[in-house]
Amino acid sequence: MDGVKHTSEDSELISETIEKLPVSVSREGKGKRLWKKVKYQLVEYNSLPAYLRDNEFILGHYRSEWPLKQVLLSVFTIHNETLNVWTHLIGFFLFLSLTIYTAMKVPKVVDLHSLQLPEVLKADLHKLQECLPSLPYMPDLHKLSGELKSTLPSIDLLPSFSRWHVMDLLYNCLPERFSHSNQTDVCVLRSMKEDVANMIAPLMLRPITRWPFFAFLGGAMFCLLASSTCHLLSCHSERLTYIMLRLDYAGIAALISTSFYPPVYYSFMCNPFFCNLYLGFITLLGVATILVSLLPVFQNPEFRTVRASLFLGMGLSGVAPILHKLILFRHQPEALHTTGYEVLMGIFYGIGALIYATRIPERWMPGKFDIAGHSHQLFHVLVVAGAYTHYQAGLVYLKWRDLEGCRGT
Structure with missing residues (x-):
C-alpha cells in the first residue's frame, strides 16, 4: 500500500511539474533576456576594470567588456x-x-589667371601656352639670358617669368613684321624660340x-x-x-x-x-x-x-x-x-x-x-x-x- 501510495504521489508531482514546465521555460527565457539587457547596461566609473579607468571626473555611462x-x-x-x-x-x-x-x-598646366600681370599680357600668355612645345632638354640659361637682353634691353622692365613669354611671342610675329630680314637673322631667332620654349615648358607649364x-x-x-x-x-x-x-x-x-x-x-x-x-x-x-x-x-x-x-x-x-x-x-x-x-x-x-x-x-x-x-x-x-x-x-x-x-x- 505504501509503495502504491508513494507511486501515486510521485505521479501527481510529475503531473504538476509537467503542467508548470512551460511557465518555467518562459520564465527562463525572460530571465535570459533580462540578464542580457542588464549585462549591456552602461556602468559607473567605480565598476570598471582597472585598464578602462582613465578619467575619474567622468563618472558614468561607460561600456565595460562588451562582446564585439x-x-x-x-x-x-x-x-x-x-x-x-x-x-x-x-x-x-x-x-x-x-x-x-x-x-x-x-x-594640367599652371593657372595664369593667378599671376599679377596686365590683361593683355595674360592673353598673350594663354596664346603662348597653347602653342609651346614640350622639349626634352634645357638650354644654357645664362647664355640665353644674355642673348635676350642684347636683343631687347627694355624687356628687363617685366618680371622674369613674363620676359620669356613676351620674347617668344615677339618671335612668333617676327616673320611677318620683319619679312625684310635676312635668312640668318630668322634662323637665329628660330633657335632662340626653341631655347625659350625648352626653358618654359618643363618649368612653368607643369604643376x-x-x-x-x-x-x-x-x-x-x-x-x-x-x-x-x-x-x-x-x-x-x-x-x-x-x-x-x-x-x-x-x-x-x-x-x-x-x-x-x-x-x-x-x-x-x-x-x-x-x-x-x-x-x-x-x-x-x-x-x-x-x-x-x-x-x-x-x-x-x-x-x-x-x-x-x-x-x-x-x-x-x-x-x-x-x-x-x-x-x-x-x-x-x-x-x-x-x-x-x-x-x-x-x-x-x-x-x-x-x-x-x-x-x-x-x-x-x-x-x-x-x-x-x-x-x-x-x-x-x-x-x-x-x-x-x-x-x-x-x-x-x-x-x-x-x-x-x-x-x-
Missing part, C-alpha cells in the same frame, strides 16, 4: 564615447573628401609635385580613423584596448610628422640640404615617438601629462623651419600667408593638448559632462580644426610653387 558585436553596434547608441567616435569619424570622411577633391583638381601634400592628407586620415576606432573598440577587452591605444598614439605621431612635409618641402625644395635635414629630423622624431608609445607604462592615466607633452614637443619642433622660411622668404607674401595658417594650426593643437592634459571642464563639475562636452571631445574638435587649417596652408604652398617654381629662391 555589441561594441560595433554601440556606434549608434548614446554613451560617454559616442561623440569621441563621431567627431573623428566625421573628420576622417571630411579629409577623405578633400583628398579626392584635391587629386581631381591637379592642374609641382603633390606627394608631400598627399602625405599630410594620408597622415590626417590615418590619425582620425585610428582614434575613432580606438574609442569604439577599447571597451571590449584588455588586449584589444592595448592594441587600440598603440594605434591611436601612432596616428597622432603620424599626423604631426606628416604635417611638416608640405611646409618643409615646398619652402626648401630649392635648398635640398635643409629640405632633407628638416624632413629627416621630423620623420625620425615621429618614429621615436611611436616606439616610446609602445611601452605599456605609456598608457597609464598618471602619464597623461607626459603623453601630451611629448606630442606637444613634436609640434614645437616645427618652429625652426618656419622661422627659417620667414627669413629666407621675408619679401614673399606667400611666406607670411602660410605662416599665419601654421600659427593658427599650432594654437588649435596647443589648446587641444592643454585641455586634454588638464581635463577641463569635467574636473570642475564631475559627472556633468559625461555624455557631451568633456575634454577629450573638445580635443578632438580642435584637432580636426587644426588639420583643416593646415590643409588651407598647403593649398597656398601649391599655388605658390606651381607659379614660381624655384625662381627668386
Whole structure:
C-alpha cells in the first residue's frame, strides 16, 4: 500500500511539474533576456576594470567588456564615447573628401589667371601656352639670358617669368613684321624660340609635385580613423584596448610628422640640404615617438601629462623651419600667408593638448559632462580644426610653387 501510495504521489508531482514546465521555460527565457539587457547596461566609473579607468571626473555611462558585436553596434547608441567616435569619424570622411577633391583638381598646366600681370599680357600668355612645345632638354640659361637682353634691353622692365613669354611671342610675329630680314637673322631667332620654349615648358607649364601634400592628407586620415576606432573598440577587452591605444598614439605621431612635409618641402625644395635635414629630423622624431608609445607604462592615466607633452614637443619642433622660411622668404607674401595658417594650426593643437592634459571642464563639475562636452571631445574638435587649417596652408604652398617654381629662391 505504501509503495502504491508513494507511486501515486510521485505521479501527481510529475503531473504538476509537467503542467508548470512551460511557465518555467518562459520564465527562463525572460530571465535570459533580462540578464542580457542588464549585462549591456552602461556602468559607473567605480565598476570598471582597472585598464578602462582613465578619467575619474567622468563618472558614468561607460561600456565595460562588451562582446564585439555589441561594441560595433554601440556606434549608434548614446554613451560617454559616442561623440569621441563621431567627431573623428566625421573628420576622417571630411579629409577623405578633400583628398579626392584635391587629386581631381591637379592642374594640367599652371593657372595664369593667378599671376599679377596686365590683361593683355595674360592673353598673350594663354596664346603662348597653347602653342609651346614640350622639349626634352634645357638650354644654357645664362647664355640665353644674355642673348635676350642684347636683343631687347627694355624687356628687363617685366618680371622674369613674363620676359620669356613676351620674347617668344615677339618671335612668333617676327616673320611677318620683319619679312625684310635676312635668312640668318630668322634662323637665329628660330633657335632662340626653341631655347625659350625648352626653358618654359618643363618649368612653368607643369604643376609641382603633390606627394608631400598627399602625405599630410594620408597622415590626417590615418590619425582620425585610428582614434575613432580606438574609442569604439577599447571597451571590449584588455588586449584589444592595448592594441587600440598603440594605434591611436601612432596616428597622432603620424599626423604631426606628416604635417611638416608640405611646409618643409615646398619652402626648401630649392635648398635640398635643409629640405632633407628638416624632413629627416621630423620623420625620425615621429618614429621615436611611436616606439616610446609602445611601452605599456605609456598608457597609464598618471602619464597623461607626459603623453601630451611629448606630442606637444613634436609640434614645437616645427618652429625652426618656419622661422627659417620667414627669413629666407621675408619679401614673399606667400611666406607670411602660410605662416599665419601654421600659427593658427599650432594654437588649435596647443589648446587641444592643454585641455586634454588638464581635463577641463569635467574636473570642475564631475559627472556633468559625461555624455557631451568633456575634454577629450573638445580635443578632438580642435584637432580636426587644426588639420583643416593646415590643409588651407598647403593649398597656398601649391599655388605658390606651381607659379614660381624655384625662381627668386
